[in-house]
Amino acid sequence: MIKRFLVLLLVLSMGVMFSQLLVGYSPDRQLNATAHYYATQTASETGAANIVSAIIVTYRGLDTLGEVTVLFLAAAIVGMVLSAKQGGQSPTSASEAERQLPPYPPVGELLATGTQLLVPLILMFGAYVIVNGHLTPGGGFQGGAILASGMLLLLLSDPLRTIGHRLISVVESFSGLAFVLLGILGLLLAGGFLDNKILPLGTFGSLFSAGAIPVIYIFIGLKVGAEFSSMLLNLAKTEER
Amino acid sequence: MDLFIRDNLMLAMLLLLSLAMLVAAFMAIYSKRSLPIAMLAAGLVSLLASVQFLLLGAPDVAMTEAAIGSGLTTFLFFFILGRVRGGANRD
Amino acid sequence: MQFDWMQIPYSLLTLFIVLNYGMLLNALIAKIAARVGRRHGIPIWQNYADLLKNYGIRSSITHGVMFYLGPVFRLAGGVGLLLFVPTIFGSEMFSNLSFAGDLILALYFVFFGTLGMALGAGESGHPHAAIGVSRGLSQVTTAELPFALAVFAVALQYQTLSVTDIVAAQQGGFLNWTLFTNPFAVAAAMLGFLGSMMRPPFDVVLAPQEIPIGPPTEYHSSYLALMQTNRMIFPIAKIVVYMNLFFGGAASWPVFFIKVFFIYMVSVLVGVVFPRFHVEQSVRWFLVWAVPFGIIAVLMV
Amino acid sequence: MVSALSFIALPLGTAFTLGLLPQGMQRVNYLLTLLALALLSLIAASWLLAFAAGEIATQQIFTAGTTPPFSINLQIGMAEAAGLLLLNLTGLLSVIYLRDTLHQQGARAMAVLLIFIMALSGIVLTRDLFNLFVFIELTTIATGGLILLSHDKRALGAGFKYLVATQIISITLLIGTIFLYHDSGTLNIDGMAAGGLITGESLALFLVLIALILELKPFPANGWALDIYESAHPAFSAILSAAAATAALFAVDRLLLVGSNSWLPLATAVGVVSFVGANLLALVQRNDRRILGYSSIAQMGLLLVVVGQRDILGESYLFIAGGILLAHAIAKAGLFWLSGIIVARDLSDWRALQRNPLYIFAFATFIAMLVGLPPFPGFYAKWDLVHLLAAHDRIALLLALLFASLLEALFLFRWFGYVIKGEANPEGIICARNKLGVIAAATVAAWGVAYLWGEMALQGNLLYSIPLLAALAFLLLEWLAVPYKNVLAISVLLGWFVVNYADYNPLQLIFAVIILVGGPLILLSSFYARGRRIGFYPATMLMFAGMAQLIVAKSSFDFFAAWEILTIGSYYLILRGKASEPHAISYIIFSLGGAFLMLTGFALAAAGDLNFLLSNLSEVAPAVAPWVFLLLAIGFMTKTAAIGVHIWLPGAHAEAESDVSPMLSGILLKAGLFGLMVLMLEMGRQSLYGVDLTHVMLWIGALSALLGNLMAAFQEDAKRLLAYSSIAQLGYALFGLALMNHLGWLLALMFVINHFIYKSMLFLSVGGVAKRTGTRLMYRMGGLITLMPLSFIAVLIGIIAVSGVPPLSGFGGRWIFYNAIMTAEYRLPLIIIFLAGPIAFLYLFRLIHTIFLGQLKDEHRQLREAPFWMILPQMIFVACLMVFALVPGLALKRVDHYLLQYFPEGGLSWDGLTITSHFGYWSPISIMVIVGVIFMTLFAWLLFVNRRAQKVKQFNIVFAAERPFRPETTHFAWNFFAPYRKALGFLTEPLVTRFWDAIGEALHSLAELLRRFYNGNGQTYSVHLLAFVVITFLLARGVS
């Protein structure tokens, strides 16, 4: 009880700090210099309509590279954590507990058929979101997540299906590598690391525009999708143990 | 005038959403008995947040939050929960 | 003052006088003490007889080198102390070998004999000798303390460490004696004197009555003779220092004899009055009664 | 120059490539990883070289073809390049170290490791706040993965605790970041700092800062980090401690730029608490990795303080921060790597290192580096830091830092002691070639950095000092047998003396002779040793090097460095004794404590002058002068073992080896006296709050003399007895100095010489005896005079000299003493010292009696005289003593004249045979002749009358009507001065010892209590973390 009270006290103190932040906050009337620059220059510099995408892929591309890396790391570590090499064998108590679990109920007909129908659609939608990232809301991350959910469905419908883990891994690594290489290309051919002007900017607002942004987004999408999928696959494999 | 109504409408919606989120958050924290409910509530918070993002003029964020925050995360939770089922009650 | 060959015979003369005086004085005092105790006492020439007898004894044994050298150290200490201090004030003849060093030399040379004796006794076969040594050292170190303080007070008072200069400063009437100009120092020194004379109540070290203990019981024949010789010389030599420092020195031999006799008597009288102390008691006694006087003396100068 | 972006692109590219390779190609994967890191290290090195050569200036790297603040930019300068080199090199070495584990774990682990290093590099490089956040998150997640490299099952729990903690940190960081952005309109850190929109009050800035500070794992919000250090793979801990902390420090440093320095006090405060707290808790640790964890946290605290004090450090900032950082990183990484080859986890299990002297060398290097001993960078850095702090009156901070450094030294040296002493478990160590290579690389790096920092130091490179080099050269000669090394050592010392002879002034000459001629004399006794005697010569020569440098030091820096060097050397020497470990630790702690006080004193005196000349001590501002005097005096007095800080000495001297004790007692202690002489010559009398400090020293000297003697009288252990005697003897010398008159100083010098001769001699004889009998307890001996006559003669002469009985040289000391005190102003301390005088007599008699006289013990009947090589120096000392007794003028005359410069009055006159003072006179030769003649005459007389004396057998005696049959019954030996103890024993109550014990006990109890705080629950740790944020906030608000 004392601990709860203490925590409450601490949380309330944090609340006081936050309230000070809130009190000190006043919404901007005008865009600040940075935002103003983005608002006015994005179109001409990157050719992307979706400023957020432009920022993510180009201006703050380094962040995004890090972000992608976070997912890569997470996937790799999830793999490491779950691989049996570490920490020895599980103690009997836990595995017994697992053995006592009832086997998974058979997947319903509906789900199975639904999956077969839905997965292509989902994948298509994902691809769309990715490719149009520089024009409309969405992009590599969202699209990647959608791709992964397709994979998820596949897994759910048939838990025992072995999906090419190797393929996912290759996609994951290749797209990551491609991202880095594109960045370096920017360094070599254009104004700096991850500069999108290595490709022509094209017509503003069209699909094939905004320089390398769509290309990068495609790789990001692939990579994010692959990461999620690999995480899910790794988790799914645990069941078989 | 039109703008005024729209603003107020948005304000009301935001408030409502916020309220709902807080309730859901409390559920996520306070649902003493059921872990799945807590997870669902957390997912709900995320989902409501994504709606709010939309209202706040951030469609990109909204999409991401919906797909990742409420979708994948919740799924991951349940996935793990399935693996460790019974663990919670044992202690 | 420089060395002169003539000083050697003169010093030997001093030694001779003091030795004889010491023999007689010791016998006299023993006799007085006996009379106080309603006993007959020894004849006045007893010390001569003892000394001759002991030197004459043929059979003798030794426990080792240090045992052998112990009495030599002892006597060398006594003779050296005597000779490093001028005996008669104003007399070139009897200033002995004091050119070699001043008061400090005398003060520290006291330990020469003590150390040698202790070492010699230490090598004897008897554990009690060592016990005696340990007690004796314990006591003598604290007994010397008030004396050292007094010496320092006197040195400060006269701003010199030269014995001759100190005596010179006390000339011109007995009121100029340190006894009167610096009574605390004298009190401290005299209390310390009691302890260093190995007389009652501070004679548990020798303990003639209860148990055979300490070096004298271990030494015999010529060793004992050497020690006895020292017992004739050393107290006198020590008293000479006291006399010079506190009682105006002596300008002639008669004055010397009288002053030495009276100073010696002080310790005898005290010894008659007090019961014997344990060593730790005497250590405390010196620290509690004698040392404060010394401290006061030093602080007041 | 290869673009700095390669630090990000290259490892990332490699990491992704690893995934492309088919599985089962671990070797290729591994090589790729290695190659990438090696390449990065090379690139970093090339940058660093370019910066160092001044070829290029700090560079900005833009991304996305746009300038900041619109895009993320990186910046690389000298500091960054150094940091990157450190990171990547640590990574590279760890990868080499981890070869087997990585092979086993596969490409994923390698990729994670690469990304970890990449993220750390990113933290160092980036100038964008949010980008910083991303990299920090990357390191967090990578940490979460790399923890699993460990074979320790508990690592999993630790990892989870870590993840929980980092969640809170990242929430704080994000909230702060967005509000900072809102307030300043930019995410660029330089932009924020330049814009001036962010004020010191900014709560957002506070949140960001505190989050970054939490990344440094400050005490006490760091339970999670400790668990990781304890359970993770040591190679990973090495990266975490050396590299990750470095990166976080860069981040904090950068962010503090924002808000115009107003949060510097926060950093300082958190740093101090960490430094003190972590070191304190480490005191009660037994687990090696956890203790390293604590130490890492402490070092980070120290660095945080340095960062927080940036405003006053000025140009030295990078030098100081870099020095401490590199020292920490290399040493800590090295120790973690070492811990990886040790099988078991208790500190004492490191004994296994004894298997190879090279391990010990590496270990010693790392420990010395952590403590900040010369010639390592930490030493230079600490020197500058302390000076600047003192110059700006930040004394409280300074003292806190030094106190904590002392705690740190305590547990590190204690550890070192465990390692050196005791039986090693031969299976306690598992070494693979790759791991050893890594450790060797770290050791080499340590010395390399030491050289580098010396080059950069204003005060000059310590590694250029020839004595130090000579001492270190003996490390390389360890393979030689003792005789060769001994000859070499002796000739080196004598050679150095001859070369420098002309440059010494008379005062220095006395010390130089003692050190450089006396040292070889004692070293003669080392010829008795067999084998190679590993470790002895470097330590000895280190001590002598320090001493030799000390006496010629011109500036306070040289002086202090020499002081530290001689302290280390002597510490190793003391540690060599059989049961000396606890004493060695108390020695080093007292020495370092004293040294820190000295350091403070010098710093106060220098008032910011980093290269302060000792001769300027006389010009110190009057306001601080007494404090300077006080601090320095206490520092020096710790070495002379004045009463109150003496408790290290008896054990250290007693337990040291036979030929080490004389060096310690005869030579080492003189360093303190030399320091005091320099101090008092330059500063004269000082008074503090109306108290004349020399008066206080007079008291201390007198009390040391009295109590030292008294305690010596009650010892049963012969070497302890001599050790206590040293305390007393140096008390006399201190007393003489404090008299502040001509004769007082002459007295002190007389004691310096005398004490050297007779104490060396006595320690050698007693050492020889102890060697033969196998005990140091005097009551177990007896009657050795016949078996060891030469030793006996040495002791006899020695004790006559010590007790001051004419005609030997001790008397000269007493005579000067009396003359000196004739003019003294204070009488009370004189009385104390009078009390002390006769007591010396007691213990000296005890020494000779109990060992050599009395009855021979049965078990000693077969003993032989001490080894020739131990007797030889003793006999030389006897000769010296005789010569010095006869013609003290030989040594003292010149000094007497020299002292006239400082004390024009009261010199002695040295006409002919007699030495005359204002008060008295003394003719050593006459005394010797007279005493000799009297003695010989009487001896001849006795021989004549007693020519047929018979030597009797041991038991041919009777007492109390019994014939004794056992030696014990005839030898009164134990508790010799029982009556004395009854009367005065109360004075020897170990009050001082109890006092220091109580302090030690209190610290340990406190640490024991505080560490309960780390209850192992990850959630509680998070509560700590949150509480830390809240409390820091409240305090910060309360202060401002």
Added chain:
Amino acid sequence: MAYIALATGFLLILIGLYGALTHSHILRMIVAFTVANTGVNLVLVGVGYMGGRTAPILDKAVEVSAAAQRIIDPLPQALVLTAIVIGLGVTALMLTYAYRLYVTRGTLDISRYTELKW
């Protein structure tokens, strides 16, 4: 309106923190942290919000020339996007840890994982 979002976000963070620090069940802690993370995201977006403006997408409704007056600050949104993805990474990692802990020790009570302490 920004205030509402901010306040809600802050409250979510506090609730999440409270939950994370009071529940000893590891999964509940993780759930609480996701709530807090959502709160953080909300705060981030809320800070960038400007009343009466539209999403930062340049289309027919918002011409490039008028963009500076019409759109919301896009930067916080970009940040949130990154934050969400990172959050997911961390959450996934924590969940895996939870699973692994459960497998090795058979419990999900964090107060049982105290074998490393002091």
